[in-house]
Amino acid sequence: MTDVSIEDDGVPSQEVEDVELYHATSWLTKYVFSQDAKVIAIQYACTAIAIGLVALVLSWLIRLQLAFPGAIPFIDANVYYQAVTMHGMIMVVYMLTAIFLGGFGNYLIPLMIGARDMVFPFVNMLSYWVYLLATLILAASYFVPGGPSGAGWTLYPPQAILTGTPGHEWGIILMLASLILFIVGFTMGGLNYVVTVLQARTRGMTLMRMPLTVWGIFTAAVMALLAFPGLFVACVMLLLDRTLGTSFFVPAIVEMGERRDYSGGSPILFQHLFWFFGHPEVYIVALPAFGMVSDLISVHARKNIFGYRMMVWAILAIGILSMVVWGHHMYVSGMNPLFGFFFAVTTLAIAVPTAMKVYNWVVTLWRADIHFTTPMLFALGFLITFVNGGITGLYLGNVIVDVPLSATLFVVAHFHMVMGIAPVLVIFGAIYHWYPKITGRMMDERLGKIHFWITFLGAYAVFFPMHYLGLVGVPRRFYEMGETAFVPHSAVGLNIFMTVMALIVGFSQLIFFYNAFKSLKHGALAGGNPWRAASLEWQTPETPPGHGNWGKQLPIVYRWPYGYSIPGAPDDFLPQNAPPQRGEHAT
Amino acid sequence: MLVAAIMALVVVASLLFHFLSPWRPTQIASNWGFIDDTLALTFIVTSIGFVAVVLFMSYCLYRFRHQPGRRSTYEPENRRLELLLGGITTVAVILLLAPGLSVWGRFITPPEGAMEVEAVGAQWSWSFRLPGADKHFGSTDVRFIDTANALGVNPADPRGRDDLIVANGELHLPEGQPIKVLLRSIDVLHDFYVPELRAKMDLVPGMETYFWFTPTKTGQFEILCVAYCGIGHPQMRGTLFIDSDSDYRKWLAAQKTFAQTRKAEAF
Ligand code: HEM
Ligand SMILES: [Cu+2]
Ligand SMILES: [Cu+2]
Numbered sequence: 001m002t003d004v005s006i007e008d009d010g011v012p013s014q015e016v017e018d019v020e021l022y023h024a025t026s027w028l029t030k031y032v033f034s035q036d037a038k039v040i041a042i043q044y045a046c047t048a049i050a051i052g053l054v055a056l057v058l059s060w061l062i063r064l065q066l067a068f069p070g071a072i073p074f075i076d077a078n079v080y081y082q083a084v085t086m087h088g089m090i091m092v093v094y095m096l097t098a099i100f101l102g103g104f105g106n107y108l109i110p111l112m113i114g115a116r117d118m119v120f121p122f123v124n125m126l127s128y129w130v131y132l133l134a135t136l137i138l139a140a141s142y143f144v145p146g147g148p149s150g151a152g153w154t155l156y157p158p159q160a161i162l163t164g165t166p167g168h169e170w171g172i173i174l175m176l177a178s179l180i181l182f183i184v185g186f187t188m189g190g191l192n193y194v195v196t197v198l199q200a201r202t203r204g205m206t207l208m209r210m211p212l213t214v215w216g217i218f219t220a221a222v223m224a225l226l227a228f229p230g231l232f233v234a235c236v237m238l239l240l241d242r243t244l245g246t247s248f249f250v251p252a253i254v255e256m257g258e259r260r261d262y263s264g265g266s267p268i269l270f271q272h273l274f275w276f277f278g279h280p281e282v283y284i285v286a287l288p289a290f291g292m293v294s295d296l297i298s299v300h301a302r303k304n305i306f307g308y309r310m311m312v313w314a315i316l317a318i319g320i321l322s323m324v325v326w327g328h329h330m331y332v333s334g335m336n337p338l339f340g341f342f343f344a345v346t347t348l349a350i351a352v353p354t355a356m357k358v359y360n361w362v363v364t365l366w367r368a369d370i371h372f373t374t375p376m377l378f379a380l381g382f383l384i385t386f387v388n389g390g391i392t393g394l395y396l397g398n399v400i401v402d403v404p405l406s407a408t409l410f411v412v413a414h415f416h417m418v419m420g421i422a423p424v425l426v427i428f429g430a431i432y433h434w435y436p437k438i439t440g441r442m443m444d445e446r447l448g449k450i451h452f453w454i455t456f457l458g459a460y461a462v463f464f465p466m467h468y469l470g471l472v473g474v475p476r477r478f479y480e481m482g483e484t485a486f487v488p489h490s491a492v493g494l495n496i497f498m499t500v501m502a503l504i505v506g507f508s509q510l511i512f513f514y515n516a517f518k519s520l521k522h523g524a525l526a527g528g529n530p531w532r533a534a535s536l537e538w539q540t541p542e543t544p545p546g547h548g549n550w551g552k553q554l555p556i557v558y559r560w561p562y563g564y565s566i567p568g569a570p571d572d573f574l575p576q577n578a579p580p581q582r583g584e585h586a587t
Numbered sequence: 588m589l590v591a592a593i594m595a596l597v598v599v600a601s602l603l604f605h606f607l608s609p610w611r612p613t614q615i616a617s618n619w620g621f622i623d624d625t626l627a628l629t630f631i632v633t634s635i636g637f638v639a640v641v642l643f644m645s646y647c648l649y650r651f652r653h654q655p656g657r658r659s660t661y662e663p664e665n666r667r668l669e670l671l672l673g674g675i676t677t678v679a680v681i682l683l684l685a686p687g688l689s690v691w692g693r694f695i696t697p698p699e700g701a702m703e704v705e706a707v708g709a710q711w712s713w714s715f716r717l718p719g720a721d722k723h724f725g726s727t728d729v730r731f732i733d734t735a736n737a738l739g740v741n742p743a744d745p746r747g748r749d750d751l752i753v754a755n756g757e758l759h760l761p762e763g764q765p766i767k768v769l770l771r772s773i774d775v776l777h778d779f780y781v782p783e784l785r786a787k788m789d790l791v792p793g794m795e796t797y798f799w800f801t802p803t804k805t806g807q808f809e810i811l812c813v814a815y816c817g818i819g820h821p822q823m824r825g826t827l828f829i830d831s832d833s834d835y836r837k838w839l840a841a842q843k844t845f846a847q848t849r850k851a852e853a854f
Binding site for chain 1: 625668710729730734774780796
């Protein structure tokens with residue numbers, strides 16, 4: 001398999017010195033201004049989930065309006081567009097990015113690679129507080145004159161800064177300021193993830209012995225460090241256009257009959273900058289999910305992940321290719337149409353490594369020993385929604401097929417399936433899976449399964465039919481459709497159905513929260529390694545892991561993290577740090 | 588096993604939904620049947636993939652579910668299988684791309700002699716301009732925009748005097764004639780969308796964009812704006828009439844030229 005670095009005495013050479021840890025002395029520095037990656041992880045995750053719940057409630061408002069136009073008195077066009085904008089922005093940036101990288105990244109990277117902590121613990125702490133500030137500023141826009149931005153999460157100028165847009169007074173300024181801060185905070189965290197993975201691996205933890213979770217988060221962090229600057233400059237420039245009257249993105253225009261002082265700017269330039277960030281962003285969310293789902297499937301199917309090396313190369317290939325496909329969001333934007341050829345080819349090229357990953361997950365199930373635990377169910381739900389959503393990506397990536405479908409509900413259905421539902425299912429699976437390590441207790445399996453079936457089937461029922469309204473031609477971002485001849489009347493019933501399902505899915509999350517809180521105190525004691533998993537984070541001397549993770553001695557790694565059912569081994573799993581067994585081939 | 592069965596059922600239900608649901612693309616009314624064909628091809632290729640992957644998964648879930656004494660097989664990789672799967676996927680992708688790109692090539696090259704029409708978007712209404720008798724548009728600039736000259740036609744440009752200005756959001760076009768639509772916005776991004784045509788394109792302030800099509804059916808079609816353009820976005824509607832030749836000529840004769848609209852304003 002992977003390279004052999006076991007020396008004569010069977011112990012890999014020392015790669016890193018053990019580090020001197022910062023010791024927290026008070027309750028405040030231990031739990032609030034903590035520099036322990038595990039505490040920071042929980043802070044990140046709780047903040048992301050809290051703001052994510054706001055976005056969830058906003059999605060109900062959107063869906064209620066679409067199903068019962070005008071029936072709910074306080075939802076007018078302003079409120080609707082503000083809800084759509086805040087929902088999209090929060091979900092993509094403040095919820096998903098933060099929970100995957102800030103939450104799971106912080107918790108899992110040091111434990112999985114056998115480090116004591118992130119390499120820059122103080123910067124790590126700062127990254128969380130800046131993120132919290134950014135989130136609060138965004139939330140504050142609900143309390144300023146004019147309310148939050150209603151410019152759409154894509155923020156396209158000139159519309160985003162003109163008066164015909166909800167929230168143009170303050171909302172857009174706060175959103176831009178918040179994004180700028182978010183990126184500052186993220187950069188601090190991202191540098192930590194990258195440097196820690198490169199520099200702080202324990203003895204024997206070669207790159208090709210890292211769990212795919214670490215590979216996914218690592219690659220996503222590198223991509224984010226490259227992609228977020230695009231959004232950063234776009235936000236700064238747009239903020240200047242809005243406040244100081246520069247004209248980076250606004251040409252000479254007439255607004256509501258009045259000449260504005262702008263001239264010479266390019267709205268398309270903004271779109272290039274935005275999507276140079278925006279497309280990689282999809283994979284910044286997806287790659288950690290890919291990694292985590294690989295680990296979930298492997299552990300709960302008691303089988304080594306199939307084609308590990310292919311999986312690593314596929315992650316890297318997807319990471320690199322996804323930096324050159326942003327134009328597929330701009331096929332009908334008025335950019336030079338010749339770019340359509342380039343972006344269609346690169347976009348569809350990503351389908352190949354992506355499909356390879358899917359095949360490898362599925363082939364991992366072949367001749368496995370599948371346990372239908374809650375984490376496994378969520379991983380399976382991910383597979384279906386991801387394949388479904390990935391496939392519709394082939395429609396939208398193939399430039400000519402995108403022409404009729406772009407800006408319709410088909411697009412909304414596609415990206416919710418692939419980057420909304422699929423990663424969220426992985427997040428839930430991952431929480432059920434790692435909860436015992438974090439708290440020392442198990443979550444309730446029965447409640448977990450009920451939660452899974454409602455969430456998975458419900459979300460599928462919301463977004464699968466939505467494709468068909470898109471095929472009919474129903475546009476997205478419409479406050480109300482009105483009477484339109486080309487939309488059959490039956491669409492009304494379908495809209496109501498989707499809304500009811502969305503409400504059910506939303507409320508069913510209460511089961512999850514109940515389970516998570518109840519299990520904190522009343523869950524069954526987990527022990528150190530309840531799933532009998534092979535990767536390093538399950539081999540800590542204490543559970544939950546103490547300060548510095550590993551006690552006196554850092555672990556030594558002898559093999560890859562997928563040592564399940566190795567022929568000749570007595571148990572059906574062999575931890576990464578178990579000394580080589582007699583007759584074992586090095587892996 | 589229940590899980591395997593439900594997962595397989597999700598595929599079956601999806602396929603049933605596809606074939607039984609009443610929500611189908613609108614009747615096409617332009618030459619872009621190629622787009623529909625590429626869409627159909629994409630559906631076939633991708634559905635085969637979806638069904639195969641999920642049914643295989645369901646089979647594994649059923650066949651390899653945990654039972655007492657079961658142990659999985661240790662199989663880190665299988666070069667041949669991976670190459671085979673990668674190869675099949677590559678072929679499928681090429682199968683989708685090749686026709687897609689060739690149709691895109693046609694989409695971006697309007698035929699010689701296509702009739703030119705201009706569609707202008709402003710928050711939140713559509714206006715149109717036809718080149719008039721001289722077959723040439725007069726130049727435009729936002730500097731010239733005022734209540735009497737909503738489209739900003741240059742009053743000093745002689746080619747613009749006979750341009751026909753259609754300000755009521757109703758555009759008439761003759762059937763069977765290739766049309767090149769020139770798109771211009773005077774404030775924010777808009778997007779000209781008629782579902783029955785399949786073709787669409789953004790209107791970008793500060794530049795001119797285009798697309799082309801040949802209408803193939805007479806009738807009346809809704810024009811929507813599908814680039815979010817502010818609070819009135821969904822109300823930005825227009826109507827496209829595809830007329831027989833004689834109807835079209837009748838309509839054309841009733842339109843006002845730029846010069847006429849200016850004179851009317853002068854009184
Ligand atoms: C129960 C879960 C969810 C429901 C019911 C839901 C529903 C919706 C609806 C109805 C829209 C507006 C469609 C339109 O443009 O007319 C929307 C927009 C959007 N949603 Fe969700 N959503 C959910 C979860 C998510 C998640 C997890 C993400 C994360 C990727 C997400 C990302 C977005 C984005 C980016 C937009 C576009 C916003 C815009 O157009 O500015 N949603 N959602
Ligand atoms: Cu993209
Ligand atoms: Cu518009």
